[in-house]
Amino acid sequence: QVQLVxxxxxxxxxxxxxxxSCTASTRIxxxxxxxxxxxxxxKEREFIAAIGPPDTSDDPSTYVAASVKGRFTISRDNAKxxxxxxxxxxxxxxxxxxxxAARNDSSWRGLYQYWGQGTQVTVSA
Numbered sequence: 001q002v003q004l005v006x007x008x009x010x011x012x013x014x015x016x017x018x019x020x021s022c023t024a025s026t027r028i029x030x031x032x033x034x035x036x037x038x039x040x041x042x043k044e045r046e047f048i049a050a051i052g053p054p055d056t057s058d059d060p061s062t063y064v065a066a067s068v069k070g071r072f073t074i075s076r077d078n079a080k081x082x083x084x085x086x087x088x089x090x091x092x093x094x095x096x097x098x099x100x101a102a103r104n105d106s107s108w109r110g111l112y113q114y115w116g117q118g119t120q121v122t123v124s125a
Contacts, residue, residue, distance in 0.1 A: 009119030
């Protein structure tokens with residue numbers, strides 16, 4: 001069974017950084033596409049970043065939403081089975097619950113089948 005566990009959420013002042021990490025319980029992180037989503041109560045879940053495995057045929061191999069481009073970066077460490085979301089210059093509007101997700105595919109495009117429990121990020125003005 002695939003389990004995804006997020007860590008690193010918390011509270012930060014606007015302009016500050018935060019790093020979220022997702023650890024996968026199985027080999028899924030080494031061969032499958034992984035992504036990060038966020039959700040604010042009352043709004044739809046937003047797809048903000050994704051990354052394929054080293055042998056992905058996707059071009060580009062990573063995706064970052066326009067709303068966070070230039071501030072957020074996604075990376076993966078297959079040896080550790082982790083996917084990180086580094087967030088810089090955080091804004092109050094980045095406040096949300098952030099979810100790690102994984103797909104049954106090497107492409108980051110498409111639906112995600114596996115989800116973590118979410119971690120809260122709160123950015124104060």
